[in-house]
């Protein structure tokens with residue numbers, strides 16, 4: 001972890017990489033992601049997903065006959081109670097639930113929450129970075145699912161890599177269910193992200209770095225929030241940035257870094273994919289699209305896939 005922090009924050013402050021810090025937002029004592037979901041009225045992404053999980057008859061019909069479930073990236077307790085439990089509740093035969101997450105606490109907490117809600121099932125947390133080489137393969141006839149539009153924070157190359165890793169997990173008899181946000185309205189996207197909870201989520205990334213033994217004299221509070229929306233042929237992208245309010249110098253590993261007032265740092269991307277991009281990505285990764293679930297009043301979609 002510490003080695004990754006050194007490289008990730010060096011890359012940020014040296015402008016070598018952008019939009020790669022989302023994973024640090026979830027760390028630490030305060031659950032800032034939960035605050036976004038609970039406090040921000042205009043953060044439509046989770047609301048739309050929760051609504052779809054609860055109300056989709058098609059989703060329920062697909063899930064009801066599966067007994068073995070693998071969730072990739074369950075996230076915080078809040079997401080588990082609002083999304084995972086209702087998702088699993090569609091099953092009439094639930095027997096096993098495995099939570100796969102690169103953060104051990106998330107994987108174990110998900111297994112605990114699920115097993116205390118559904119009595120008499122087997123639940124287990126698996127700590128695994130899905131993008132790294134692994135030997136895990138799922139049991140036949142299982143349902144693998146990934147909620148929270150997780151690919152939205154990744155680059156095209158990372159999306160291909162993560163989907164290829166997930167494909168390796170699957171059997172011919174497995175189904176894979178994944179959510180995407182396809183909203184293209186720039187004002188709606190801006191309103192969802194330009195708020196204090198998202199700002200705190202970004203500052204938390206800097207706070208995690210500030211608390212690391214690899215940094216010295218770094219003040220994470222001296223930044224303000226900038227949200228830019230950029231459109232390309234693949235997506236409409238929210239670029240989450242922090243702008244230095246003051247100059248400061250600090251130590252990062254063996255380097256002294258000086259940043260000037262006004263310097264902009266691009267921490268996060270939230271990509272709202274265009275339909276053509278998704279079709280091309282999924283067929284490039286050799287997934288068969290079995291169904292696409294969508295409600296007419298929002299742009300959150302679930303793809304039902306097989307290998």
Ligand SMILES: C[S@@+](CC[C@H](N)C(=O)[O-])C[C@H]1O[C@@H](n2cnc3c(N)ncnc32)[C@H](O)[C@@H]1O
Pocket residue numbers: 023026072073074075076079083100101102103106128129130131146147148149150
């Ligand atoms: C966007 S959150 C989604 C959380 C939750 N499912 C939701 O709907 O709100 C991403 C989750 O995936 C996990 N994660 C991110 N990258 C991962 C990786 N490479 N391997 C395994 N888990 C990962 C994070 O720890 C986090 O729990």
